[in-house]
Amino acid sequence: MKLYRTELESGFKNKQIILSSNSLKLEKVNEKIHCELSSDKGSSGYRVFGAIISKINLLCDRCLVNYDNDLSAKLDVMLTNNEEIINEMSSDVIRFMGSDDFVDITKILRDIILLEEPVKKICSQDCKGLCSSCGLNLNNDQCKCKKIESTQNLKELEKLIN
Ligand SMILES: [Zn+2]
């Protein structure tokens, strides 16, 4: 996604941009990516900030079924040709030289979205998961395995983890 110097120079506020997940090479993001971006002109460059909203498709850790999860991320980057700021090596700084007509923020958008992928993926707080004996998805069905036994096993497993 390109931001042009002319638009940064005049500035924008709550600009709505819709990106396809394909253009960002995000396979897990299965919907269009909505961005609402604003810009500020400062003495050493431009600040671009706003919100990114989409949905991400994840695999539940408990029941191993795919589900959609809301994704919302914040963008806050500095576009600058100030070497001092660039050398601070912050990930939120993009080099934008005086001779450049535009700057491409695709990569940083992609990185920000990837960071939003949760470490723990649970389709719902009360996901029952799979039966530890027969592997049946207990959200849809009840299996014939002895329940008491499996909950005890689960409790012991939890003890081991904690
Ligand atoms: Zn689940």
Ligand SMILES: [Zn+2]
């Ligand atoms: Zn079972």
